[in-house]
Amino acid sequence: MIKVANRDFTRAVNQFNILNRIREAGRISRVEIAEQTGQSRASVTNITAAMIEQGLIREEQSGDKPSRGRRRIMLALNPDAAFVVGVKISELQVSFAVVDFIGDVKSSLIMPIRVSERSEEIVADFIEDGVRHCVKDAKLNMEDIAGCGVAVSGFVDSASGTCLWTPLKEGQSLIRQLLAERLNMDVFLENDANSVTVAAQWFGQGKGVDDFLVVTMEHGVGMGIVVNGNMYRGHNGIGAEFGHVVMVPDGEPCRCGKNGCIESYVSDGAILRRSRAFLSRRRGEKPDLDQLTIEDVTAMAKNGDAGLKKIFREAGTILGQGISGLIQIFNPQKVIIMGEGVRAGDLVYAPMRRAVKKFVNAELYEATEILLQEWHDDDWARGAAGFVLSELYKSPLDCIRRAK
Structure with a gap:
């Protein structure tokens, strides 16, 4: 006989599997849950009835009009749970x-x-x-x-x-x-x-994807790794520090204390710092360097400033070299690039794509989708x-x- 504690634990696991399946599908019938989880229809009916009573999920009618009979009853998460x-x-x-x-x-x-x-x-x-x-x-x-x-x-x-x-x-x-x-x-x-x-894994472009990478671009450069559907964090939970991989030995100083990190060339702060240094050496009228923002230098580069375009191009090339290494190691289905830094558009991401194509084996390159995700203030x-x-x-x- 199964002990009560074991029965309770098994039921909790089954409930999680059902809840997770509903989350991934958005809307799904009890029959489909049983087929996809391997649980009996009776078990699915009992567990979902309890979750409806608890307010975790709710019933909704299918939008598909059947040839006869009533519309199917679908299950969905209750947003107010x-x-x-x-x-x-x-x-x-x-x-x-x-x-x-x-x-x-x-x-x-x-x-x-x-x-x-x-x-x-x-x-x-x-x-x-x-x-x-x-x-x-x-x-x-x-x-x-x-x-x-x-x-x-x-x-x-x-x-x-x-x-x-x-x-x-x-x-x-x-x-x-x-x-x-x-x-x-x-x-x-x-x-x-x-x-x-x-x-991204739960609501965004990583939903339903078992192997993907996220590269974040703002004042720093970060990364998240999902392998076989699970977040990879490293031995003591602080892995995936992509921005602090050294790409240029004895290069630009990074705020982590090292020199030549990806972040020291690619982040908003690095691009702004290098742009101010470049503009300070320019002859003639200069903008107010103390008030200059990353949005200002991005606009100037997009408007054709050759020197600033070069800084963005170098950033994109270094970023592409780094991402090419990630693709070679992880063979991800997707690389999702997000953050405020996506505002730079082709200034950074055109040279990035060229570098990735140059440094990644063709088979891996073709198997990987690189996406730029539009960024919103509350993301x-x-x-x-x-x-x-x-x-x-x-x-x-x-x-x-x-x-x-």
């Missing part, structure tokens, strides 16, 4: 998003703050205010929020919620603990690139919220592995 909040901490701003159980944004907010110039206690107070404002704007109460995800650049051990290094401050960060105390809820800390990778925070949703959905098997 849970709400979570995501926070992205950047160098010059903090962004917020409240999302529902299917990842739709209910409210969002961006607040400017020079994070590196403030103490973590002040930053935590600032974030608390932003979270409460965003939750209120979504017409929800703090008690309605199931958890908060915080995304930050740097070396993050998400299992322990520890930020070992971030370019935004010196020393180890305590932001997760500070926010948990202020918000009185579970707070999950994650590397920013990993958080948007989870969002970083939505990614952080998506990470919390992935924790809520987590399989009982994953919970056991994490507890060990």
Whole structure:
């Protein structure tokens, strides 16, 4: 006889498999769930009935009109089953998003703050205010929020919620603990690139794809890796630091302390720094270099400034060399490039594609789709919220592995 605890565990695994199948399909019938999960129709009926009662899923009529009889009853996630909040901490701003159980944004907010110039206690107070404002704007109460995800650049051990290094401050960060105390809820800390990778896997262009890479472009360069449907983090959870792979020995200084990293040529900050240095040497009238922004130099390059175009071209070539190495190692189905840096368009990504084609074996090149994802202001925070949703959905098997 199966012990009660084992029966409960088996039922929890079966419920997770059904819930995950509904999430991936969007809308699906009980018969299709049984066929795809291998569970009996009776088991699927009983488990889905309990999930409907719990408010996790709901019934919807099929849009397809049958030749006879009633429309099929489909199952879908209940968007109101849970709400979570995501926070992205950047160098010059903090962004917020409240999302529902299917990842739709209910409210969002961006607040400017020079994070590196403030103490973590002040930053935590600032974030608390932003979270409460965003939750209120979504017409929800703090008690309605199931958890908060915080995304930050740097070396993050998400299992322990520890930020070992971030370019935004010196020393180890305590932001997760500070926010948990202020918000009185579970707070999950994650590397920013990993958080948007989870969002891509659950809601975006990585949905249904077992092997893909995400490369993020903003003030830094990050990466997320999905292999066989699972996020790869490395031995102690801080792998995938693509931006800090050295491509140019003894090259440009990087904020990580090394020289010649991909980030020191490709990130917004690197391109802006190199553009200011180039313009400072130019004869004649110069723009106000202190007020110059990445948007300014991008526009100038797109308008034909040959010197600035060269800086973007070099960035694209170095990025392409780096991505070609990733493709050779991982053989991904997709490489998804996202972040504010996609604004550069062909200035960076045309030379990037040429470099990838040049340095990747033809068979691997043909098997890989490289995508630029249009970027929206709330995508970083939505990614952080998506990470919390992935924790809520987590399989009982994953919970056991994490507890060990």
